[in-house]
Amino acid sequence: MSSNRAPRRHHYIPRMILRNFINDMGGLHFWRRSFAVGDVKVTTPENLFLEDDLYTFIGDEGERDVSLEYGFSKLESTGAQFLRQLLGIVRAGKTPRMGNEVWEFLHHFRYYSDKRSAAWHSRFLSDDEFNAALEEVANQPRWTDADRAWMTDLEDVDRIKRNARIAAQASGPPEGLLVEMRSRGLAVYLAPRNAAFVLGDHPTAMAKVGPAAEEAPGGKISFMPVASDVALGYCSQAKTVHVEQLTREQLRTMNEAMTRQSVMIAGRSHALIASLSRVNYETPDYFTTSEYLLG
Template sequence: MSNNAPHRHHYVPCMVQRNFTNENGGLHFWRRGFRIGDVRVTKPSNLFVEDHLYTIVDKNGVRDHSIEHWFGRLETLAAPFIQEFLNIVRHGMTPIMNRTHWDLWHTYVYHAQKRSVAWHKRFVKEEDLFAVIKEIASEQQWIEHIKAWETDSKDTLREMNNARIAAQADPMPDEMMEELRNLGLVIYVAPPKTSFILGDDMSGDAFISSRGEITDARRVQFMPIAPDVAVGYCDTRGVHTDHLTVMDVRRMNEAMAKQSYLIAGRSKAQIASLSRIPYDPPDIMKGYFKSRDGAP
C-alpha cells in the first residue's frame, strides 16, 4: 500500500461534522480530561480522529489502508444524499425515498453504528476480548489462542486488534437488510434556537416526550446528521416527521454526552453546560453476553 495513504482516520466523518460548524467553520468541543466548562474550538479535521484507526498491520509491519479507503467511498455516496435530504426537510417537505435511497441509507447507518473502534477501545479491556474469544471459540481454538499469547503476546494482540478493525467493514448480513427494509424512518426536527450535538458514537437513545410529560416519556434511538435534524428508525414503514420540544433536544443531548468521551457542537454555552454530565458509557460486554443468552 502507498505510504501516501491517509493516516488520520475520522470515526465521525468530516462530511457530517461540517454540518455542525459555526459561521467561522469551527466546532466547539470538550473532552473528558478537560476542566468542566473548558470548551475549545477547532476545525472538523481535528475532531473525532485517530492515527491509523482503521489500518491493518501485518506481522512485518506493512500497513493496509483499504478499510479507510472503503469508508471514504461510502461517504462519497452518502454525502450528497444527506445534503439533499436536509434541504428537503428544511423546506418543510417529506423526502421521497426509492429502493436505492433506502438501501444506501441502511448501509450508511449500519456502518456508522459499527464504526466504533475508537469509542469502545477506551473501555473494553484485553481480558474482555479474551472473554469473547473464549465464548465463541471451540476448545481447540481456545487452546491455540492461549498458546499463541504465551509464545508472542505482542503479535497476538496485533492480530486481535486487526480483527476488531476488520469487523468495522464487514458487510451487513442479508437478513438484517431485509429487516431494515420493513422499518420506517423518523425525522426528528429540533425547534428554533436549539441544536443537536455530536458524540463519539454517532447514535444514541433517550427518553423524550413531545408533550413534556414525564409519564408520557418514550424511548427513541437517534442519529444527528445536522444541528436541526436527527434520524431514527420506527416500526411504521415510510418517512415520518417528529417536531421536538426544547426539553426533548436537551434529553437527547444529555444522553449523547453521557456516553461520550468527546462532544462537539456549534454552541459554546451548550457544550459547556453538557460538560457537567457524568460519564456513563454503556457496558458493551454486558450487552454482548446478554444478547447471546437471549436476555432482554
C-alpha cells in the same frame, strides 16, 4: 489495497457530518472528560473524532492495508450527497420521497456509521475480555507450545487485537438485521429554532422522547445527529418518512443522552457544550447489542 502514503488519520465521525455542525467561524466547540467541567475548547473538523490507522490492517511484516479506509471514504461520498438533498428538503418544510436504492443505502450507511465507531469497539470488547478469549483458545489441546509462543510478543498480540477489531468493522450487516431495518421507515427530528444537536464519540444515542418512544423497545428512540438542526432515526412503518419538530425540552433530553454515553462531545455552541459538560458518564447497555440500530 496497500499504500505507505495513504492518510493515517481516520475519522470515525465523518468530516462531511462534522462540517454540518461548524459555527460561524468555521470551528467546532468540544469538551473531553479529561478536561475540567466547563473547559470548552475549539478546533476544526479535521482534528476531531479520529484515530491514527483506525481502519488499517497491519501484516506480519508491517505492511499496511488501507482498503477499508478507502471503502468508508466512498460510502461517505455517497452519504454526503444524500444528506445534502435530505437537509435541503426538510429545511424547506417538505417530506422527502425515497426510492428503493436510497432506502437500501440508508440502511447500510446507518449500520456502518454505528459499527465503525471507535467508542463502540473499545467498549464492546475490552482488552481484558479479548485476552481472556485468547487464552481460552490457546489452552485448547491442539495448540502446541510453539503455537503459543507468539502470545508472549506483546507487540504482535496488540497487532492481532487491532486487526480482529478492524475485520469486525469491515463485515456487512447480517441478513436478519437487514430484514428488520427494511421493516422500518425514516424518522427525521428537527431541532427548534436557535437550538442545536451535539455530536458524541459514538454517532447514535437513545432517549425517551415523543410518542414513538412509547412503542419502541425499552421505551426509547434511537437517533443519529447528521447536522446541528437535524437527526435521523427509525419509525415503525416501512419505507415511510416521518418528520417531527422537537421541543426544546425534548432536544435537551436527546443531547443529555448523547453526552451521557460520550467521552467527547462537540457542537456549534460554546454555552451548550459547557452546560452539557456537567452531565455524568454512563456506559449504555445497548453498546453490547444491536438495540440502538432499531430503537
